[in-house]
Amino acid sequence: MKIEIRPSQETLEKWIKSFVPENDLFFLSEQELTSLEEYLHTVLVIPREEFKAHHSFNQIQLANSYEYWNISKDVPYVLVAPKDWITTLPAEKKTHLFHMQMKNGRGLIYPLPTSFILPSEINEYVIESDNQPHLVLQRAIWEELSYPIKSALMTEIARQWETWSCCEYPEHAPFYLKKFANTFPSHSGSNCLSAVLFAITQQEWMIHEWVHHQTFIMRLKQASYSLTSSEELVQGDIAIWENRQGVIQHAAYHIGDELFFNKSGQTFFNPWKIVDFAELKENWNECKISIYRKT
CATH class of the missing domain: 3.90.1720 (endopeptidase fold (from Nostoc punctiforme))
Incomplete structure (x- = not known):
């Protein structure tokens, strides 16, 4: 007999604490990196090969959150930024960067059901793709969201990974x-x-x-x-x-x-x-x- 399961409240709380990393990662081409040149004085730019061999970035939760396995092999640089860096970018630069992250296969970008209502202050973290809104999760905005919204988002994201139906x-x-x-x-x-x-x-x-x-x-x-x-x-x-x-x-x-x-x-x-x-x-x-x- 098939049944439906769901994560416990305690499990959801632990997911919320660890799912969005403390620092933000962006995976960039040479051209994309050049377009951000004037905004790079507070970040690290790491060549992709060095990033892959770096102990600090090989942690399993980082790999899962950013979905390393989906990121284009042709992207040569990784930008490591403190959580507030993204908030300093002009809106146009920020939107372009988010679209490039989706194109390059970075994780922490999820389609939202049309029924899902988010606070207006995070609209700049929502981008359109294939006529559907996608939320780009970054640490700074994650800390601003209320617990009920985080819990609802975690539940929605988890359902996108795997069916909850089992025997x-x-x-x-x-x-x-x-x-x-x-x-x-x-x-x-x-x-x-x-x-x-x-x-x-x-x-x-x-x-x-x-x-x-x-x-x-x-x-x-x-x-x-x-x-x-x-x-x-x-x-x-x-x-x-x-x-x-x-x-x-x-x-x-x-x-x-x-x-x-x-x-x-x-x-x-x-x-x-x-x-x-x-x-x-x-x-x-x-x-x-x-x-x-x-x-």
Whole structure:
């Protein structure tokens, strides 16, 4: 049976505190940087390659908020600005900069439903694209918004990331998964691989980690999991989807009856959910599926 879930009030409060970073990041071309030349005396301009290797900017919440993976690879500079810098730009410059950030793929820019009413004082942070208003979130304006508006925005943004529909937690499922099943994380980082490792180890701390490919495979071997040719699923199996290069794109833990304990991304907008096998196969149909079983 399908049910709808939603984040708790406590979870929303934690999202609000961490979602919009303290400093603003802007991803710029050479031409865009030149157009802002007279306004750069209070900011840092970092070459993109140096930015990518910089420890301070590799934090998982920064990556998730700004959606690093979507930013155009052709953009050579990152402008790091204190929160008040954006407020000093002329309106025309500010609007142009926001449009360029949308074009370059930067995160923290979200379409707004026509029914969503924002205070008039933040109209300059709303831009039009494809005949729909988009809100550009910056730290200075985020601090000015009331808590009810922030809460409503967080809820709306979260719904744009992933459906809140999931399967009910079945009675036969392992009891230790119930604490997390069909709930939202409070912090970024947990991904599909860490969800599976928690499921097979019962080590609760692991579910909060950001686990990568090789670490995951090593832990499966340590837990005596190996590839099976069986087409019939049994409880405790792990389904793994790989791309053509053999890199794992997704994994989920079978709890029985073709239901899986699953997480679809590393943001806190991606809940730990109970989903059925058909949904997973549809979502990852371009990848090769393998089933691993404890021996």
